[in-house]
Amino acid sequence: MTELARKVCMLGDFGVGKTSLVSRFVRNTFSDKYLTTVGVKVDSKHVALPDARTVKLVVWDIAGKSALDALNLNYLRGATGLMLVADGTREASLRATLNLLMQARDVLDDPAVVLVVNKLDLVERWQVAPATIAELRRTLPVVETSAQSGDGVEAAFAELARKLAA
Amino acid sequence: MNGFPASVERYLERVLIERARPLLLTFDGPWQLRAMVGDAARFGFDAAAPDVVVERLQDLFLGLPTGQMQDFPFVELAGGGNAHVHLVPDGELFHVLLLDAGEEHERTRAQQQLGNEAELASLEKSRALARLKEIRSELERQRAGLEEAHALKNALIATLSHDFRTPLTSIFGYLHLLERRAGGDAAEIDALHAIRRNATYLFALAENLLEYGRSEAGAPNERAASLINAERLDAPRLGADLDAMFRPLAQDKGIEFHLEPIVAPPAEALFDEVKLRQVLINLLSNAVRYTHHGEVRARIAWREQHLELEVRDTGIGISPEYRERVFKAFNRGAQSGSRGAGLGLSIVKRLVEQMHGTLDLESTPGAGSCFRVRVPALERPGANLPAAPAGDYENVRRAAPSAVVVDDDPDIAGLLEVLLADLGCRVRAFDDANAAIEHVRAEPPDVLLIDVELPGLSGNAAVYRLRSQGYKGRIVTLSATATDDARRAAIAAGADHYLTKPLNIEQFLRTMRATIA
Ligand SMILES: Nc1nc2c(ncn2[C@@H]2O[C@H](COP(=O)(O)OP(=O)(O)O)[C@@H](O)[C@H]2O)c(=O)[nH]1
Ligand SMILES: [Mg+2]
Numbered sequence: 001m002t003e004l005a006r007k008v009c010m011l012g013d014f015g016v017g018k019t020s021l022v023s024r025f026v027r028n029t030f031s032d033k034y035l036t037t038v039g040v041k042v043d044s045k046h047v048a049l050p051d052a053r054t055v056k057l058v059v060w061d062i063a064g065k066s067a068l069d070a071l072n073l074n075y076l077r078g079a080t081g082l083m084l085v086a087d088g089t090r091e092a093s094l095r096a097t098l099n100l101l102m103q104a105r106d107v108l109d110d111p112a113v114v115l116v117v118n119k120l121d122l123v124e125r126w127q128v129a130p131a132t133i134a135e136l137r138r139t140l141p142v143v144e145t146s147a148q149s150g151d152g153v154e155a156a157f158a159e160l161a162r163k164l165a166a
Numbered sequence: 167m168n169g170f171p172a173s174v175e176r177y178l179e180r181v182l183i184e185r186a187r188p189l190l191l192t193f194d195g196p197w198q199l200r201a202m203v204g205d206a207a208r209f210g211f212d213a214a215a216p217d218v219v220v221e222r223l224q225d226l227f228l229g230l231p232t233g234q235m236q237d238f239p240f241v242e243l244a245g246g247g248n249a250h251v252h253l254v255p256d257g258e259l260f261h262v263l264l265l266d267a268g269e270e271h272e273r274t275r276a277q278q279q280l281g282n283e284a285e286l287a288s289l290e291k292s293r294a295l296a297r298l299k300e301i302r303s304e305l306e307r308q309r310a311g312l313e314e315a316h317a318l319k320n321a322l323i324a325t326l327s328h329d330f331r332t333p334l335t336s337i338f339g340y341l342h343l344l345e346r347r348a349g350g351d352a353a354e355i356d357a358l359h360a361i362r363r364n365a366t367y368l369f370a371l372a373e374n375l376l377e378y379g380r381s382e383a384g385a386p387n388e389r390a391a392s393l394i395n396a397e398r399l400d401a402p403r404l405g406a407d408l409d410a411m412f413r414p415l416a417q418d419k420g421i422e423f424h425l426e427p428i429v430a431p432p433a434e435a436l437f438d439e440v441k442l443r444q445v446l447i448n449l450l451s452n453a454v455r456y457t458h459h460g461e462v463r464a465r466i467a468w469r470e471q472h473l474e475l476e477v478r479d480t481g482i483g484i485s486p487e488y489r490e491r492v493f494k495a496f497n498r499g500a501q502s503g504s505r506g507a508g509l510g511l512s513i514v515k516r517l518v519e520q521m522h523g524t525l526d527l528e529s530t531p532g533a534g535s536c537f538r539v540r541v542p543a544l545e546r547p548g549a550n551l552p553a554a555p556a557g558d559y560e561n562v563r564r565a566a567p568s569a570v571v572v573d574d575d576p577d578i579a580g581l582l583e584v585l586l587a588d589l590g591c592r593v594r595a596f597d598d599a600n601a602a603i604e605h606v607r608a609e610p611p612d613v614l615l616i617d618v619e620l621p622g623l624s625g626n627a628a629v630y631r632l633r634s635q636g637y638k639g640r641i642v643t644l645s646a647t648a649t650d651d652a653r654r655a656a657i658a659a660g661a662d663h664y665l666t667k668p669l670n671i672e673q674f675l676r677t678m679r680a681t682i683a
Pocket of ligand 2: 015018019020035036037061062063064
């Protein structure tokens with residue numbers, strides 16, 4: 001049986017919580033400690049689709065930068081899905097991630113994209129206004145998440161899986 | 167190669183291989199493992215379970231052709247190792263070559279960590295600096311009026327009073343319901359009165375703390391205006407309540423308690439009854455406490471367009487050098503033999519100022535004290551939410567408005583449900599924000615009432631989510647935290663109103679009527 005498998009890359013500025021989202025999603029763990037990512041870590045998890053099929057998401061957690069260099073573009077090859085990650089407490093990280101999306105679109109052919117705005121548990125300190133997200137939602141699926149509490153994390157990956165299997 | 171002597175070439179080969187500890191896997195066709203050469207354990211692979219290794223590598227090259235050279239540096243492996251991974255095509259076959267990158271990865275990571283942390287720290291620093299600047303100008307404004315350790319006390323009191331508010335909301339809310347439904351049974355009515363009297367007393371104490379703890383931020387006028395609540399004063403009832411409250415206390419101490427005949431103000435003169443009550447309760451509590459023989463006498467009278475409140479006692483009195491100090495908070499010792507937090511008179515002074523009144527004190531040590539308060543009638547609060555005429559509302563609305571209530575305290579959720587149902591709403595209650603979000607998304611209600619302090623997803627986070635998903639209905643946030651910061655955070659997340667617990671039922675009903683109208 002050939003199973004459905006898709007490569008997904010986490011894209012976003014450093015420190016927004018890409019690694020944390022993947023740990024929450026794959027291992028259901030979270031750590032406060034910040035350990036920067038160098039290179040890439042590849043994880044995978046099967047996700048059930050609404051139509052009872054499953055898809056294996058092969059998730060690439062790559063080092064976060066506000067712009068993609070040749071090295072990171074190299075990691076993107078073969079990906080059909082992108083999980084864009086911004087940090088609600090850093091408005092600049094939202095702009096960075098949208099920038100990354102434009103760059104990624106140059107090397108990928110029409111990838112499936114979901115934007116997550118992370119650190120919802122710190123909503124009292126968010127710099128991103130709800131109206132901004134409402135506006136973005138016209139063009140992209142957006143999910144507010146907290147890798148810390150787990151809120152929205154499953155939903156975000158499920159949404160991406162759904163788009164990838166469509 | 168490039169003309170190196172064979173011995174050097176062999177040496178180089180050995181050094182490089184030693185350093186890189188290569189693991190070579192050779193595949194044919196679609197990922198059929200032909201051979202594995204090298205130290206698999208080094209990379210956290212189990213040579214005895216090649217299937218797992220193959221699956222990992224397959225994942226890594228997912229979506230990429232195996233007929234082309236591929237190269238991924240710094241791949242973190244499941245066992246914790248790190249490798250540069252190369253795919254080398256070879257006719258019908260292809261090889262995957264892993265070179266150990268553990269040390270290099272650790273070095274690079276440490277370097278990058280420093281850089282990233284520095285950048286995050288500088289971000290945090292500029293944020294902290296901005297916040298510090300705010301705080302500093304705030305502090306400078308306040309410093310003149312601040313006593314020692316004032317800020318610390320505020321924090322303590324805010325925490326304490328926070329804990330008072332939630333149960334009081336419940337008590338008053340249900341009392342309200344019981345009183346409306348009480349039959350004619352005299353014993354029952356007496357019991358309800360007793361509960362209300364004592365709850366009110368507790369409320370007054372809690373309110374003293376709250377009033378004290380309330381932020382000093384904002385222009386004093388603004389604050390006073392926002393807090394004043396103009397209503398008709400039921401002076402006889404106020405007198406009766408005070409009598410019922412203090413006569414037993416006086417009797418216990420063996421002193422007399424006199425309430426002089428009340429001269430009620432005309433109906434059109436409005437007052438903030440809660441504040442007046444708080445003033446009188448504080449003055450009378452003090453008088454009874456510091457009087458050991460003789461009497462305590464109270465007077466409520468309308469005179470020369472002012473309401474006069476007077477509390478006179480034959481107690482220990484206050485010597486002139488302490489006159490100023492008794493009106494400051496935490497004045498313990500100002501009146502000799504005093505006990506308690508020493509908040510009462512400072513609160514009285516503040517409340518009287520908020521009502522634009524005056525406060526006088528005459529006292530002779532050893533003979534007694536007399537506090538006299540004069541407050542003018544208040545303006546009718548025109549801009550404030552007017553109470554909708556009772557009958558009208560039924561006719562105006564077309565369909566019953568829908569409301570969703572989210573509170574994890576079942577008593578409060580139940581109370582809100584009943585109050586809203588009384589206003590003609592169809593109500594759904596939830597104890598969990600996520601379930602409520604689902605419901606609101608499927609069936610957007612006209613109004614959402616949500617507690618901030620929910621377990622799991624917070625009320626603010628839920629509000630944010632709903633607003634960012636385009637929910638356009640009204641949102642009222644409820645919280646036990648009565649600070650400006652908390653209010654700002656709730657409004658920034660997308661709430662229209664921010665109400666604090668314990669709920670002032672009248673204010674709540676007014677807000678809700680205006681909200682669903
Ligand atoms: N409060 C909070 N902190 C988070 C959350 N997600 C990540 N973090 C923290 O943010 C820092 C950076 O996270 P990380 O996953 O390493 O970010 P990355 O550089 O994008 O991979 C770490 O200290 C995490 O603990 C979240 O949802 N809430
Ligand atoms: Mg990372």
